[in-house]
Amino acid sequence: MKLSARNQLxxxxxxxxxxxxxxxxxxxxxxxxxxxxxxxxxxxxxxVKIGDAVTVAIKATDVIVGK
Amino acid sequence: MKLSARNQLxxxxxxxxxxxxxxxxxxxxxxxxxxxxxxxxxxxxxxVKIGDAVTVAIKATDVIVGK
Amino acid sequence: MKLSARNQLxxxxxxxxxxxxxxxxxxxxxxxxxxxxxxxxxxxxxxVKIGDAVTVAIKATDVIVGK
Amino acid sequence: MKLSARNQLxxxxxxxxxxxxxxxxxxxxxxxxxxxxxxxxxxxxxxVKIGDAVTVAIKATDVIVGK
Amino acid sequence: MKLSARNQLxxxxxxxxxxxxxxxxxxxxxxxxxxxxxxxxxxxxxxVKIGDAVTVAIKATDVIVGK
Amino acid sequence: MKLSARNQLxxxxxxxxxxxxxxxxxxxxxxxxxxxxxxxxxxxxxxVKIGDAVTVAIKATDVIVGK
Numbered sequence: 397m398k399l400s401a402r403n404q405l406x407x408x409x410x411x412x413x414x415x416x417x418x419x420x421x422x423x424x425x426x427x428x429x430x431x432x433x434x435x436x437x438x439x440x441x442x443x444v445k446i447g448d449a450v451t452v453a454i455k456a457t458d459v460i461v462g463k
Numbered sequence: 464m465k466l467s468a469r470n471q472l473x474x475x476x477x478x479x480x481x482x483x484x485x486x487x488x489x490x491x492x493x494x495x496x497x498x499x500x501x502x503x504x505x506x507x508x509x510x511v512k513i514g515d516a517v518t519v520a521i522k523a524t525d526v527i528v529g530k
Numbered sequence: 531m532k533l534s535a536r537n538q539l540x541x542x543x544x545x546x547x548x549x550x551x552x553x554x555x556x557x558x559x560x561x562x563x564x565x566x567x568x569x570x571x572x573x574x575x576x577x578v579k580i581g582d583a584v585t586v587a588i589k590a591t592d593v594i595v596g597k
Numbered sequence: 598m599k600l601s602a603r604n605q606l607x608x609x610x611x612x613x614x615x616x617x618x619x620x621x622x623x624x625x626x627x628x629x630x631x632x633x634x635x636x637x638x639x640x641x642x643x644x645v646k647i648g649d650a651v652t653v654a655i656k657a658t659d660v661i662v663g664k
Numbered sequence: 665m666k667l668s669a670r671n672q673l674x675x676x677x678x679x680x681x682x683x684x685x686x687x688x689x690x691x692x693x694x695x696x697x698x699x700x701x702x703x704x705x706x707x708x709x710x711x712v713k714i715g716d717a718v719t720v721a722i723k724a725t726d727v728i729v730g731k
Numbered sequence: 732m733k734l735s736a737r738n739q740l741x742x743x744x745x746x747x748x749x750x751x752x753x754x755x756x757x758x759x760x761x762x763x764x765x766x767x768x769x770x771x772x773x774x775x776x777x778x779v780k781i782g783d784a785v786t787v788a789i790k791a792t793d794v795i796v797g798k
Binding site: 533535536537538539554555557559560561562564565566567568572576578582583584585586587588589590591592593594595596597 | 600602603604605606621624626627629631632633634635643645649650651652653654655657658659660662663
């Protein structure tokens with residue numbers, strides 16, 4: 397499936413911090429790390445675990461530019 | 464200024480597509496390209512132009528994980 | 531690919547309004563219609579056209595509740 | 598009050614998972630279920646409870662299209 | 665209708681910039697001005713015009729903190 | 732650093748509710764209060780505490796208009 401989210405990167409899950417409603421998942425993409433806050437329900441439903449090969453997807457309207 | 468947006472990357476503006484209300488700005492970060500859709504007003508106010516050294520900032524809640 | 535976006539619905543593109551930087555795509559899901567504003571670049575890259583079978587995906591943090 | 602959020606659907610709260618800062622609220626709309634992650638403070642302030650008739654509102658820029 | 669969006673402020677529309685798919689609406693709240701980018705379709709559907717008394721609503725997850 | 736987020740306001744942190752993955756930070760701007768939900772990791776990394784002078788930044792696409 398192709399997504400309209402303009403930014404899509406392949407990486408690997410390196411850290412998961414679970415909470416009651418939300419969880420934090422850290423994904424290593426090359427030498428960068430992306431932090432994602434998703435629902436705890438998604439972590440469970442997708443069975444996200446350390447070492448998983450994943451895609452991080454980010455909409456263009458969610459990318460802020462600082463100069 | 465430190466931002467609560469957990470993802471912040473240094474890059475360089477490589478492409479700008481202007482529209483009436485919104486504009487698209489492409490930022491090269493290492494060998495990755497990030498597409499940002501910001502208001503045309505921001506492009507004008509910040510005088511964003513090709514070659515500018517910029518930061519792209521993305522909140523953790525805006526990072527989707529696909530597996 | 532499974533997505534962390536908790537809301538995913540299957541539908542069909544019924545209307546597209548193109549702009550310079552952003553476009554509006556309307557997707558019919560059962561008897562509901564979802565309006566999506568994506569970049570014009572996504573419309574072109576994905577070759578979105580009327581009649582396409584598509585998925586609409588929405589993050590849980592983007593669903594507001596009114597009572 | 599009319600909202601600029603282009604997607605607005607009437608439904609009923611069927612499940613609530615409370616956390617310390619965030620909560621998850623599931624709303625049934627026809628035969629679909631929408632998952633919303635809102636602050637625990639909103640759940641308390643609005644006194645959201647199972648069976649409530651609610652509206653789910655989603656901005657067009659938050660609807661991703663997959664094809 | 666009460667909204668789960670934690671930030672809601674009363675103001676008055678002072679400026680509208682229309683585009684093909686998106687429009688920019690500026691709302692004065694006390695001595696502050698809020699810039700909103702909504703779809704052109706919303707501007708038309710709600711008949712937003714200068715002088716209108718409106719509410720601006722912003723989700724807590726959309727408020728970035730800088731220090 | 733100038734940010735493309737069109738709405739930026741100076742205020743002071745007046746309340747912090749910490750959770751496992753997400754935290755809620757309340758910022759007083761003049762006589763208004765803004766509620767922000769950021770990751771617990773940001774609160775720790777930025778050492779956000781009551782009394783801090785901070786900026787709240789909000790993208791134009793995240794400002795909903797109600798009429």
